[in-house]
Amino acid sequence: AQKVTQAQTEISVVEKEDVTLDCVYETRDTTYYLFWYKQPPSGELVFLIRRNSFDEQNEISGRYSWNFQKSTSSFNFTITASQVVDSAVYFCALSERRTGFKTIFGAGTRLFVKA
Amino acid sequence: DAEITQSPRHKITETGRQVTLACHQTWNHNNMFWYRQDLGHGLRLIHYSYGVHDTNKGEVSDGYSVSRSNTEDLPLTLESAASSQTSVYFCASSEGTLVSYEQYFGPGTRLTVT
Numbered sequence: 044a045q046k047v048t049q050a051q052t053e054i055s056v057v058e059k060e061d062v063t064l065d066c067v068y069e070t071r072d073t074t075y076y077l078f079w080y081k082q083p084p085s086g087e088l089v090f091l092i093r094r095n096s097f098d099e100q101n102e103i104s105g106r107y108s109w110n111f112q113k114s115t116s117s118f119n120f121t122i123t124a125s126q127v128v129d130s131a132v133y134f135c136a137l138s139e140r141r142t143g144f145k146t147i148f149g150a151g152t153r154l155f156v157k158a
Numbered sequence: 159d160a161e162i163t164q165s166p167r168h169k170i171t172e173t174g175r176q177v178t179l180a181c182h183q184t185w186n187h188n189n190m191f192w193y194r195q196d197l198g199h200g201l202r203l204i205h206y207s208y209g210v211h212d213t214n215k216g217e218v219s220d221g222y223s224v225s226r227s228n229t230e231d232l233p234l235t236l237e238s239a240a241s242s243q244t245s246v247y248f249c250a251s252s253e254g255t256l257v258s259y260e261q262y263f264g265p266g267t268r269l270t271v272t
Contacts, residue, residue, distance in 0.1 A: 049200075075258075076257075076258040078260060080263075086246075086266050087263060087266070088201075088261075088263040089263075090260040090261070090262070093258075093259070093260050095258075134200055138258040143208070143255075144255075144257075144258035145203060145206065145216070146191070146203070147203075148193075148200040148201040148202075149200055150198055150200040151200050
């Protein structure tokens with residue numbers, strides 16, 4: 044079954060700390076995509092990154108980095124030197140080819156960054 | 159600039175009434191989706207469409223319906239609103255069918271059923 048688990052419900056850090064948000068997924072498909080979205084307090088959902096199952100290269104974008112490991116079915120997201128503006132709910136999501144690429148979202152991790 | 163809009167942004171209705179939430183996108187995307195967001199559940203898929211006249215049920219489709227008569231719009235109808243349908247509803251769109259692309263989300267509609 045297609046499933047995404049974000050075990051951390053809430054994380055609280057102090058500004059400038061590094062923080063990692065965990066995402067574990069389950070799939071029986073060989074072709075799938077993983078996503079991270081950010082939902083700031085204003086409520087809109089913003090796309091951050093997409094990875095396909097054939098590309099395990101880690102990615103860095105500024106203070107954000109993503110670690111994709113098929114061996115552990117994980118797609119973790121790290122924010123380096125966190126800032127107050129990073130406070131948001133972060134969702135990990137999975138879509139599989141065999142379901143027509145329907146997207147399943149994890150429950151989300153709420154990140155509080157305190158000044 | 160292309161965008162995806164939802165209306166109304168807030169709605170209060172009574173149990174048993176029919177309610178329609180509008181979603182309009184100008185991305186010219188084939189794919190459109192409706193989700194509901196509830197605390198502890200993330201976003202759950204209600205219905206989705208891969209093109210005009212195509213509609214499909216998601217994981218929580220009971221009590222909801224959609225129709226797709228053009229590329230730009232996917233209205234969501236609650237046939238007979240129930241208190242369990244109090245939620246925040248998000249519409250989204252994406253391009254492509256052979257590859258999974260990121261979704262662009264509307265601002266959400268907060269629905270309260272009393």
